[in-house]
Amino acid sequence: MKYHVIVYGCQMNISDAERVSAVLEGLNYKRTPEMNEADLIVVVMCSVRQSAVDRVVGLIEKFKKIRKLNPGLKTVLTGCVLKKGRKILIEGFDHVIDIKDIKNLPKIIGEDHEKNSGDYLDITPKYSSKFSANVPIMTGCNNFCAYCVVPYIRGREISRPAKEIISEIKNLVKKNYKEIWLLGQNVNSYKDPSTGSGQAIKFPELLKMVSKIPGNFWIRFTSPHPKDFTEELIEVMGMGGKITPYLNLPVQAGDDEVLRRMNRPYTVAQYKSSIKKIKREIPDMCISTDIIVGFPGETKKQFENSKKLFEDTKFDMAYISEYSPRPGTASSKMEDNVPHQEKTKRKYELNEILKKTALENNKKYIGKTVEALITGQKNKTAWVGKTKEYKTIYIESPKNLMGKFIKAEVIGATPWGLKAALK
Numbered sequence: 001m002k003y004h005v006i007v008y009g010c011q012m013n014i015s016d017a018e019r020v021s022a023v024l025e026g027l028n029y030k031r032t033p034e035m036n037e038a039d040l041i042v043v044v045m046c047s048v049r050q051s052a053v054d055r056v057v058g059l060i061e062k063f064k065k066i067r068k069l070n071p072g073l074k075t076v077l078t079g080c081v082l083k084k085g086r087k088i089l090i091e092g093f094d095h096v097i098d099i100k101d102i103k104n105l106p107k108i109i110g111e112d113h114e115k116n117s118g119d120y121l122d123i124t125p126k127y128s129s130k131f132s133a134n135v136p137i138m139t140g141c142n143n144f145c146a147y148c149v150v151p152y153i154r155g156r157e158i159s160r161p162a163k164e165i166i167s168e169i170k171n172l173v174k175k176n177y178k179e180i181w182l183l184g185q186n187v188n189s190y191k192d193p194s195t196g197s198g199q200a201i202k203f204p205e206l207l208k209m210v211s212k213i214p215g216n217f218w219i220r221f222t223s224p225h226p227k228d229f230t231e232e233l234i235e236v237m238g239m240g241g242k243i244t245p246y247l248n249l250p251v252q253a254g255d256d257e258v259l260r261r262m263n264r265p266y267t268v269a270q271y272k273s274s275i276k277k278i279k280r281e282i283p284d285m286c287i288s289t290d291i292i293v294g295f296p297g298e299t300k301k302q303f304e305n306s307k308k309l310f311e312d313t314k315f316d317m318a319y320i321s322e323y324s325p326r327p328g329t330a331s332s333k334m335e336d337n338v339p340h341q342e343k344t345k346r347k348y349e350l351n352e353i354l355k356k357t358a359l360e361n362n363k364k365y366i367g368k369t370v371e372a373l374i375t376g377q378k379n380k381t382a383w384v385g386k387t388k389e390y391k392t393i394y395i396e397s398p399k400n401l402m403g404k405f406i407k408a409e410v411i412g413a414t415p416w417g418l419k420a421a422l423k
């Protein structure tokens with residue numbers, strides 16, 4: 001039997017899909033890159049934006065065509081499936097299951113009679129890369145930001161025991177993995193559930209434990225919430241070594257009133273103060289952010305504050321999204337009153353500032369030697385990777401560099417990357 005997995009969305013979904021693959025390969029299913037050849041198609045969906053939901057709806061038509069050639073085709077939908085608007089999806093798929101239930105996938109598709117219990121995160125994944133691995137440390141979220149569906153889909157925060165996380169990473173390092181991403185919707189609320197609440201292992205401690213694992217690898221994590229970004233975490237990040245100098249700290253808005261309505265309990269001044277502290281302690285730190293433009297009621301003046309934040313903070317990268325209401329969230333009950341055109345204009349304006357600051361930051365690397373992990377190949381001799389600071393790097397070399405750590409001298413810079421020559 002052959003299976004095909006389609007995954008949309010964030011690294012957490014990619015990681016979940018790797019667990020789906022592990023369960024299916026345990027049943028001797030073989031993965032096929034061709035949807036048309038599959039006996040079973042599993043879609044790990046994302047509901048964060050309507051466009052991602054629309055893509056899944058579009059797939060349902062394709063399934064109908066494949067089913068004409070293969071009437072035995074089974075289809076399963078999992079991942080972030082929002083309860084509202086589920087009807088069309090339930091009708092289009094044979095099974096719609098909660099990601100936490102994937103241990104029961106064999107029973108659901110009729111390959112097993114036993115029900116399996118236990119946490120789905122303890123399934124050993126079928127990693128999709130041979131050198132970079134996503135390791136979830138927690139799932140769910142307690143924050144209920146007004147625009148976000150995550151707490152409704154993934155439920156409340158559940159952390160994985162540190163022992164389990166360390167053992168997964170040790171195994172990866174033994175297999176020569178070079179990059180470990182610690183994942184969570186809100187990593188700095190991590191709290192080891194197996195330790196007493198008084199001395200529970202929290203995120204900075206976990207990060208320290210991971211960095212003590214012997215081996216040649218880098219540690220990255222995503223994403224922390226600005227409201228509980230602590231001095232202790234800055235201190236641990238400052239230890240450097242395997243912990244890479246890259247931080248994605250989602251600000252979401254550059255105006256206090258918009259932040260308040262988003263239910264993000266911090267001010268722009270507090271955010272800036274965290275950034276200042278981190279840059280003081282770790283001068284080579286690269287910082288990216290996530291921001292929404294056109295949140296309900298965001299005035300031109302409030303948007304100007306987001307522009308000011310971008311100008312002052314000089315981000316290395318930013319993931320800018322135009323607001324779109326998601327059913328069931330608090331903001332979906334607010335009037336979506338910033339016109340589409342205006343949202344696009346605001347996104348463009350922020351992007352222009354980002355382009356300028358990112359280029360300025362990248363130019364500082366020219367003439368310097370950087371370390372990078374090569375993660376992709378453009379053509380026979382053109383390679384792409386990420387520096388330790390998570391800058392995209394382009395290198396020409398006839399050698400096979402895939403999955404290798406390299407040292408290179410930076411010879412050129414654009415807003416979105418560095419050109420470098422192998423040392």
Ligand code: SF4
Pocket residue numbers: 141142143144145148149150151185186225
């Ligand atoms: S902290 Fe992140 S995952 Fe949690 S509700 Fe807010 S945006 Fe969503």
